[in-house]
Amino acid sequence: MPINKLEKVQETVNSIIKGKADIVQKVLAAMIGGGHILMEDIPGVGKTTLATTFARALSLDYRRVQFTPDVLPSDLLGFSMYHSQKGEFEFQKGAVFCNLLLADEINRTSPKTQSALLEVMEERQVSIEGTTRRLPDPFIVIATENPAGSSGTQLLPESQLDRFLVCLSMGYPRHEDAVALLKGEVWKKLSDIAPVLSLEELKDIQAKTESIYVDDAIYEYIVNLVEETRNSPLFSLGASPRAGIALLRMSRAMAMLASRDFVTAKDVQSVLVDVLAHRVRPSARARAEGITTAAAVEKLHETVKCPKL
Numbered sequence: 001m002p003i004n005k006l007e008k009v010q011e012t013v014n015s016i017i018k019g020k021a022d023i024v025q026k027v028l029a030a031m032i033g034g035g036h037i038l039m040e041d042i043p044g045v046g047k048t049t050l051a052t053t054f055a056r057a058l059s060l061d062y063r064r065v066q067f068t069p070d071v072l073p074s075d076l077l078g079f080s081m082y083h084s085q086k087g088e089f090e091f092q093k094g095a096v097f098c099n100l101l102l103a104d105e106i107n108r109t110s111p112k113t114q115s116a117l118l119e120v121m122e123e124r125q126v127s128i129e130g131t132t133r134r135l136p137d138p139f140i141v142i143a144t145e146n147p148a149g150s151s152g153t154q155l156l157p158e159s160q161l162d163r164f165l166v167c168l169s170m171g172y173p174r175h176e177d178a179v180a181l182l183k184g185e186v187w188k189k190l191s192d193i194a195p196v197l198s199l200e201e202l203k204d205i206q207a208k209t210e211s212i213y214v215d216d217a218i219y220e221y222i223v224n225l226v227e228e229t230r231n232s233p234l235f236s237l238g239a240s241p242r243a244g245i246a247l248l249r250m251s252r253a254m255a256m257l258a259s260r261d262f263v264t265a266k267d268v269q270s271v272l273v274d275v276l277a278h279r280v281r282p283s284a285r286a287r288a289e290g291i292t293t294a295a296a297v298e299k300l301h302e303t304v305k306c307p308k309l
Contacts, residue, residue, distance in 0.1 A: 006032070006205065006257060009057050009196045016053045016190055017046055018177035023170055026274055027054065027142075029253035032202070032209050035165025035246065036121055036141040038278060043105075045170045047144045049190065051102040054142075056193040058202050060099035061136065067109035073116035077126045078133075091128070096120050099136050099199070103143035107156055114160055117141070121163040138203060158237070158279075165246050166271065167278035205256070212252040213262040217307035222247050222268060224304045229280050232303065234296040237281035247275045265306050273297045 006028065013024045027050065030037045039047045048064065055062035065076065078094035095101060096117075106114065120126060124135045143164070145156065161167075173181065197205070222244050230238030251267040258267070276297045286296050 005197055005201065009054075010257075012057045012193060012196055013050070013053045016193070017050050017170075018180055019174045020046075020050075020170055023168055024050075025257060026166060026168055026250075026271065029250055029257055029271070030165045031058070031138075031140055032205050032256060033165060033249040033253035034138065034140075034206050034210075035249060036143070036163060038106075038161070038164040038167040039142065039144045039170065040147065040167055040278075041144065041169050041171070042147060045172060047142075047170060048102060048104065050170070051100065051142045053190065053193055055100045057196045058100075059195040059197060059199050060138075060140070060202075062100045062102070063095045063098040064102040064104060065095045066104045067106050067113070069108065069110055071109050071113050073113055076113065076116050077120070077128055080129060091131075091133075094126070096126065096139075097133075097135060099138055099140065101139075101141050103141055105146055106143040107145040107154055111154075111157070114156065118160060118163065121160075138199075138206065161278050162240055162242050164278065165250060166274040168274060209249075209252050209256045212255050212260075214248065214252070215262070215307075215309055217309055218251070218263050218265065218268065219248075221265060221304070221307050222251070225268070225272065225300050226276075228300050228304050229276065229297075232296075232300070234283055234286040234291060234299065235280050236283040239276050239279045243276055243279045247271065250275055263309075265309050269301065269306075272300065276300075 009028060010021070010024055014021055017024055027037055031054070041047060052062065054060070065071065074094065076094045076096050078092050078097070080089040081092050083090045103117070120135065121141055124137070124139050126133045126135065226239045226241070226244040226247065229235050247268060250271040251263045254267040254270055255261070255263045273294050277293045280293065280297065282291065282293050282296055
């Protein structure tokens, strides 16, 4: 049952987001893996449409926040307001109290506002005035950021980047897909998207994904890949232990989407760049040789022995 419905979710999103089946698959994998997604791209390539389509297909309570320098932590987390008739303070929930939060252009807001998301993304809770409030389950963040160096942007801190399960890029559409967009085919269908999975079904699939079998050799392989980022001369900043957990969760999710109840080395390799590239920093040597961060991560395949699984 879950597999057929997961395929239907992908078909539904692909009917709106043309020519990006690989990105759609990995976004869905991150969602059933219970993680957050960072989309690094130029404006106008369909990131918001992608999030909206997933929200409808997965029956998620969806909110969008446009991050600008004047957005405050209270806009996201909430605040207490005095109720004169009741003679007491009442908590007003912020935007994060939802299932799917689209943090649009997250790297345009202040560091103080960005830091407000750290507890939210890691603990799925909000702590204000000594009171801790749990967020709805599931809680997923899809954040978009403009490329580094774009007007009005600043780099996200490593602590925040590390909380995103994957970092993806949609890129420009193909010629035929751009023609379909101009004809208005996308917007006509978006309003017709019907839920494919209920909230309870999604939570059930997330639980099943966590229980997918992983051989000891795969555990070793994942740890070896992460440790190599700390030893390789191509990196000046290696990946944290959280990166290994993220690689495991995404590998399990890819196995689930492939209708398997066990993880293979190919599952790990298929998401290696998406999970690690935003968590590491290339060394001066790599930059001098013109090696991109993604290419440096790809080279881990050559230096880390792959198990025959």
